[in-house]
Amino acid sequence: MGGATARERKGSVGALAVLTIAGVLLGAALSLQAYREAQHPLPPVSSDILYFRGGAAVSRAALGFDALLADVYWIRAIQHSAAPSAPPAARSATSFCIRSSTDDDARPPFQRRVSFRRIFLSEPYPGGPGRTDLAIALLERGIAADPKRWQYAQDAGFVHYWWRQDYKSAAEWFDRASRIEGAPWWLRSMAATTLAEGGDRQSSRRLWQQLLDTTDDIWVRDNARLRLAQLKALDDLDALASLVGRYAQARGAPPRSWNELVAARWLAGSRQTRPDRLMS
């Protein structure tokens, strides 16, 4: 019994010694941590960035979705560099990015990408970088790689027409597209109309409708639908303004509400439920 008690006591002392050592070591570690945090605070990193050391690592991380990852990277890189706060170096990186990716784009399997990218590049920030110059450069490189593809010339005309409101250049590009073998007949009349009536909504509507009818890219299609809806809204606004003007002229005072126009049978239905039905 006495031997067992002595052994237990010895064990307890040993345990207490080990526990004390553990406590001292842990205390020292925490003191060191507190000291290091006070003396060497790491500067905060403003954003979470994931760095890859090489293309092979990126390819493995993509899990087979290489093309999708490449497109997402391309879009994010351009949006980032197009942000108003982006430094000049980032802006020049955008140009490099476009140049380095265009050669591949011009080859037949990637022609749809050119259509998507020239719209994306032309859209103002934050929808895109607002770089119509790069969109035109992209299309020019596409034409150089595939001179028989009239769609590139038409797209260049589109960029001049819609985003730059440069109707003379737009007409020149439409005319150039119409001269390429296989181009549709209406491109010639489009060139003439653009030159004569540049900026009118009907021409714009025709361009966007043609794009909507011919593209199979979801983003481009949605963008075309949005633009067509905007053009229709502009038409509706004009019609309503004209209606209100005529009402004011006939009654001596402008209407106080849409209901007044509906009650007078100048407008069919309420503004909320039937915004597009005008009676006169």
Added chain:
Amino acid sequence: MKSAAAAWLGKALYYALPNLAPFDVKAAVVHGQPVSAAYVGLTAGYGLLYAGAMVALAILVFSRRDFK
């Protein structure tokens, strides 16, 4: 943190659990921020002391186990 108890608990956990973040200096390196020798020494010292404390606790726990 609004609750004082939660703040205290968070702080206790922060010190009790191993703090491995200071060992990762990738972000500082890629941003061109210097990592001093003193920082490396203090961090390595913390790692050794913490590991020593954990080994001591493990000795304490396993010395009382009967593995026969």
